[in-house]
Amino acid sequence: MSRSSRQPRARGTSASSTTRAKPCRGKPRAVKEIGNRPRFSTCSPVSPLYWMSTAMTNPYLSPTALIDSDHPEVIAFARAHCRGSDVRERAVSLYYAVRDSFRYDPYRIDLSETGMKASSVIASGAGWCVPKATLLAAVCRAAGIPARPGYADVRNHLSTERMRETFGEDLYRWHGYTEILVDGSWYKATPAFNLALCERFGLLPLEFDGRSDSIYHPFDRSGNQHMEYVHQRGHYPDVPLSLMAEDFRTHYPVWLEQAEQLRAADFLADVERENQPA
Secondary structure, eight states: OOGGGOOOOOTTOOTGGGOOOOOOOSSOSOEEEETTEEEEOBOOOOOHHHHHHHHTTOTTTSOOSSSOTTSHHHHHHHHHHOBSSSHHHHHHHHHHHHHHHSEEOTTOOOOSTTTTSHHHHHHHSEEOHHHHHHHHHHHHHHTTOOEEEEEEEEEETTOOHHHHHHHSSSEEEEEEEEEEEETTEEEEEOOOSOHHHHHHHTOOOOOOOSSSOBOOOSBOTTSOBOEEEEEEEEEOSSOOHHHHHHHHHHHOHHHHHTHHHHHHSOHHHHHHHHHSOO
16 A cells, blocks of 8 residues: 555554454354353454444443443453354343352342442452342443343242341342343343352252343242242333432341341351251
C-alpha cells in the first residue's frame, strides 16, 4: 500500500486499536459434552466499544451502581467464559460459569452497597441468590447480551435449621434470578445453586438452554418438596436494594441482629448435618 492510500487514524490510537474483531458466525467449530450439557468452542465476546455504544439506548446493557458490568473483574470474567457463535450459546456459557464458579452461601449476606455489587461475588468467591443473579446480569451485559435481575418470594422446604431459626420462617422474600434476552424473548435463569452443592443436598441442578425458563424445581431427587414460588415481584434495571432492605428489616429482624454470627457459621457443615439420617 502506498503512503497516499493509507487511511488516517484518530489521534491517540494505534493501528491495532482501529482493527475491528471479526464476529463469530455459523456453528461452533467443535462441540464437546461436559456431563449433560455441551461446551461450545471459544468465541470472543463482542467489542467493548459495542457494549458502550449500545448501552446508550438499552438500559439492560448499561452498568449500574450494583450491576457493575464495567468493573474490570466482571469484564475479565465475561471474556474468559463467554463461548459460542450466537447469543443463546453465549448466554448459556455465562450461566454455567456463574452457577458453578462461585459457591452458594446464604449465610454470607451483606446488604451494604459494596456487598451487593456483582463484582463482590468475584472478589469473595461465593454469594447468595441475589448477588449471583446480579453477577449473571452483569457478565451478560458486559458481553453485549441484555439482562436484568428479577425477584420472587419462595418457600424453601430444604433450608437449614440455623436459617429457619434466624429467619423465623421458611418464606424467603426477594429470591433472585436473572432474565436474559435471547432471540427476542426474555428467559429466567437461576444461577444460585452450584453443582457441587446440589449433589451434596440431593437437589436437581438447574440447567439452562436459552430456550426456556430455568427456575427452581418443585421437588428434589428423592421426590421431596423443595421450592415453591409464592409471589413474583417482577424485574428491575438495577438491584432494588432499598426496597429489599426495608422488607428484610420488617420481616427478618432477628436475622439482622444476628447477621454477624450467621456469616461466621459454616453453611456446608450445616447442610451435611441436615442430610444425616435421623
